[in-house]
Amino acid sequence: MAPKGGVQKSQHFRGFAFHKSRGQHILKNAAVSDTMIEKAQLRPTDTVLEVGAGTGNLTVRLLRHAKRVIAFEVDPRMIIELTKRVQALGPELASRLEVVHGDVLRANWPFFDVFVANIPYQISSPLLFRLLAHRPAFHCAVIMFQREFAQRLVARPGDAAYCRLAVNVQLLARVEHLMKVSRNSFRPPPRVDSSVMRIQPRQPAPPLDFREWDGLLRLCFARKHRTLGSLFGQMRVVRLLQENRLLIQRQQQQQQQNEENDVERPMDTTDLLQMAHEDDEKEEVETAESLSSPDSDTEQCQQATALVRFSIRDSSNTRGAGSASGSSSEDESRGFSSSALCLPSARVSILKLSILVTLV
Numbered sequence: 001m002a003p004k005g006g007v008q009k010s011q012h013f014r015g016f017a018f019h020k021s022r023g024q025h026i027l028k029n030a031a032v033s034d035t036m037i038e039k040a041q042l043r044p045t046d047t048v049l050e051v052g053a054g055t056g057n058l059t060v061r062l063l064r065h066a067k068r069v070i071a072f073e074v075d076p077r078m079i080i081e082l083t084k085r086v087q088a089l090g091p092e093l094a095s096r097l098e099v100v101h102g103d104v105l106r107a108n109w110p111f112f113d114v115f116v117a118n119i120p121y122q123i124s125s126p127l128l129f130r131l132l133a134h135r136p137a138f139h140c141a142v143i144m145f146q147r148e149f150a151q152r153l154v155a156r157p158g159d160a161a162y163c164r165l166a167v168n169v170q171l172l173a174r175v176e177h178l179m180k181v182s183r184n185s186f187r188p189p190p191r192v193d194s195s196v197m198r199i200q201p202r203q204p205a206p207p208l209d210f211r212e213w214d215g216l217l218r219l220c221f222a223r224k225h226r227t228l229g230s231l232f233g234q235m236r237v238v239r240l241l242q243e244n245r246l247l248i249q250r251q252q253q254q255q256q257q258n259e260e261n262d263v264e265r266p267m268d269t270t271d272l273l274q275m276a277h278e279d280d281e282k283e284e285v286e287t288a289e290s291l292s293s294p295d296s297d298t299e300q301c302q303q304a305t306a307l308v309r310f311s312i313r314d315s316s317n318t319r320g321a322g323s324a325s326g327s328s329s330e331d332e333s334r335g336f337s338s339s340a341l342c343l344p345s346a347r348v349s350i351l352k353l354s355i356l357v358t359l360v
C-alpha cells in the first residue's frame with residue numbers, strides 16, 4: 001500500500017512506483033556512490049550501517065569494502081529487490097549483509113564503525129542527532145543531505161544559515177562538505193539539490209549538560225537578528241531568568257526533602273536526542289512566525305523563556321510534585337531542564353557558549 005504523502009506515478013522501477021513521502025530517490029550516478037565510499041575510508045574490518053538501502057546501489061559497493069553491512073530499509077518491495085540483487089553476487093558477499101526491515105528511527109541500532117547512506121531527507125535532523133548520540137561513537141559518517149540542510153550544518157557565526165542545528169552539530173562533530181550532487185544523479189530526480197557531507201564525532205564528547213546547553217541555545221536563537229547582548233539585556237528576560245532561579249531553588253529544596261536517596265540522573269546524549277527532534281521543526285515555526293509578525297522580538301523571547309520556565313515545572317512534577325497547571329503537553333514533551341537558566345549560571349553558560357563556539 002502506498003504511504004500517505006503521495007506516489008510519483010510516472011516513476012517506476014521494475015514495476016513498482018517510488019514513494020516520494022519515503023524519500024525514494026535512487027542514486028543512479030555510480031561515480032557519486034564510489035566517491036562516497038572512497039571518502040568513508042573503509043577498512044576491511046569495518047561494520048557499516050546504511051540507512052535506506054533501497055534497491056542496493058550503495059549497498060553492493062559497500063559489501064565489497066567492508067566486513068559487514070547492516071542496512072535498514074522500511075519498504076519491503078525494496079528489500080525484495082535488494083536481497084535478489086545481493087544473492088546474485090554470490091554467497092560470500094551475501095553473507096556479509098544484514099537487512100533490517102523497519103523505520104530506522106524506531107529501531108535499536110547495532111554497533112557500527114562507519115555510517116554511509118543516501119538517506120530520505122525528511123528524517124535528516126532526527127537521524128543526525130541519533131547518530132551523534134550513538135554509543136560507542138562511530139568513526140566516521142558519509143551522508144547525502146539536501147543542500148540547504150548541509151549548508152546549515154557547516155554554517156559559521158555571521159552566516160545567514162547559522163542556527164541551533166549548526167551550533168549543536170559542530171559542537172559534537174567535525175563536519176565537512178565533500179561534494180555537491182545534482183538532482184539528475186537520482187531517479188526520480190528530487191526537487192532539491194544535494195550535498196555529501198562527512199561527519200566525525202569529537203572524541204571525547206564535550207562534558208556538557210545537553211539539556212542545559214540546548215535551553216540556553218533556545219534563548220540565544222529565539223530571535224535571529226538580535227544580539228546576545230541585547231537579548232540578555234532585556235529586563236523581561238532577566239526577570240524570567242531570576243524567576244527560573246527561584247523555581248530551581250525550590251525544586252532543589254523539595255528534592256532534598258522528599259528524595260534524599262534519589263540520585264540525580266546523569267546527563268547523557270539521550271537529552272541531545274530529545275532536543276534534536278524539536279530542532280528543525282521549532283526553527284521553521286519560529287521563522288514563519290517572525291516573518292508574519294513585525295513586532296515579534298519580545299514575543300519570541302517571552303515564548304522561549306516561558307518554555308524554559310514550564311520545563312522547570314515539568315521537571316519538578318516528574319519528581320513527584322504533581323501536575324502543574326498551565327503546562328501543556330507540548331511543553332512537557334520538551335523535557336530540557338534549566339539549571340543553567342538561572343541568572344548566575346546563565347552568565348557562566350554564555351561564557352561557555354562563546355568559548356565553545358570559538359573552539360568549534
Ligand SMILES: C[S@@+](CC[C@H](N)C(=O)[O-])C[C@H]1O[C@@H](n2cnc3c(N)ncnc32)[C@H](O)[C@@H]1O
Pocket residue numbers: 022023024025026027028051052053054055056057058072073074075078102103104105117118119120123
Ligand atoms: C534516497 S533513497 C536511497 C536508496 C538507495 N540507498 C540509493 O542510494 O539508491 C531512501 C531510502 O530510504 C528508505 N526509507 C525511508 N524512510 C525510512 C526509514 N524511516 N527507515 C528506513 N528506511 C527508510 C526508502 O524506502 C528508500 O529506499
